[in-house]
Amino acid sequence: QAVVAAAAGRWNERERLETAAPALRWLERRPSPTIVAPRGRPSTSPYRLYVPDNATDKVAASWSRGGDADIADHRTEKDVRPTRLAGDELHVLYPIDDAFDEHRETLFAAARSVTHLGWGTDVVVANARVVSDEVAAALKGERWRPVNGRPTIALRSPRAGAVEALTRRHTAFLRRITQDDSGRDSFAPVPPLSAAAFEAVGYRTEHDPEPRPFAAFALRTTDGRRTRAFDAVRRSVAVAGMLRHAARMAAERGGWRPATIARFVLGHGEQRGEAHQPVDGPRLAFVPVPSLEWRGRGNRVGDVRRVLLTVFGGTGRTELDRIERLLTAAELVLDRYTRPATTWATVTPMILPGYDDPRHLRRRLDRGGIDAEERKRLLERLSGRVDGLIRKAIRQTGFPDQLAEHALVEWRSTGFWPGTEPAARYRIPRRQLRFPRYHVRITWRDETGRPIRVGGPLCLGGGRFHGCGLFAGLD
Secondary structure (H helix, E strand, C coil): CCCHHHHHHHHHCCCCCCCCCHHHHHHHCCCEEEEEEEEEEECCCEEEEEECCCCCHHHHHCCCCCCCCCCHHHHEEEEEEEEECCCCEEEEEECCCCCHCCCCCCCCHHHCCEEEEEECCCCCCCCCCCCCHHHHHCCCEEEEECCCCCCEEEEECCCCCCCHHHHHHHHHHHHEEEEEECEEEEEEECCCCCCEEEEEEEEEEECCCCHHHHHHHHCCCCCCEEEECCCCCHHHHHHHHHHHHHHHHHHHHHCHHHHHHHHHHCCCCCCCCCCCCCCCCCEEEEEHHHEEEECCCCCCCCEEEHHEEEECCCCCCCHHHHHHHCCCCCCCCCCHCCCEEEEEEEEECCEECCCCCCCHHHHHHCCCCCCCHHHHHHHHHHHHHHHHHHHHHHHHHHHHHCHHHHHHHEEEECCCCCCCCCCCCCCHHHCCCCCCEEEEECCEEEECCCCCCCCCEECCCCHHHHHCEEEECCC
């Protein structure tokens, strides 16, 4: 919109664009751009303004009657928290085609004529140029890309016809006040921009993981009259097994190929009779979900009354939708387990994807006879090993390396949620018994330390396909 306004001003075509119209129509038909923006951090020192209300007519009416009304009595508090940017350049990257050369000079001139955004309070200097893929990849800043799935934010992007829609609206704005034959003013409201001229396009940054598909169900008694509860500590694995069996039966009734059932539902990548091989691609996970119940001062982990189906190792959205339709249960919204949050904590313990003490450092600590400095060094090595395994589990689930590297990770044997049991008390799949397990809290950060909100469901570690290592958002 700023480029359209600048073009109208540069060629003095205030009511109808002609010179730049072909170039702007080419631009509006481009795919939604990639945006490279400086990272922003909200200020820690907000301040308050008192903004005048739109009440000057009331004050003027009081004055005309001899009253003493004051515009200072009509103000609203407004708290301002500036965002401090780590740079001063924002790049909007449009792909070009063979028709670009015809419009190059016009677009460059229009872009370089931009002096402000919006109503003029945000003064800018704009430029346009053609860059190679290598130069575009090297631009500094946070890279926002259009996505088809669940976005972080939605931005308005032009469609074909946007230039004409903006022109019509500007014309209506210029003619909003007219006079009738008697000389009296009349006001014609300016219509909003047509939805056909712009669309909301979802954007995510490179830090934002691909949203994980899921389906949620309630566990009910066989007569369907009430929910069925299972002990979260001792029966979660059994619930996951029952759900896995139900999904297998549903897939068989739906006519799925045996190979697809074996890989996607059961997690078997081997042929019959061969040694077990883990599945590399998408695989269904069965996650019992303990209730987070309000008890007095906060949420407390309770029994399992709901379950989640989700997919690890890829999207698998189509297969999950098919399973969801085949399973007959009441779908629910599990807010704490799915909505984006910065800090997440386990409600069922996370099984580490490896041994946390392969060199038997704990034995050396238990034997004693070592000085304080050596004891500190051994404890740091143990801590570093656990930290590394948790970050490995984050990467194994498909999160970007940047998230795994910069996240703030905490672990302990007792839970971070009220109502959780010590990690060792939970029943887990037999083949996972040899690996250590902990309750874990993760706070997502980028490389600058800025908080990042990540959406669920979030299930990490060796037992994630059976509901171990299930996290809930603490925000």
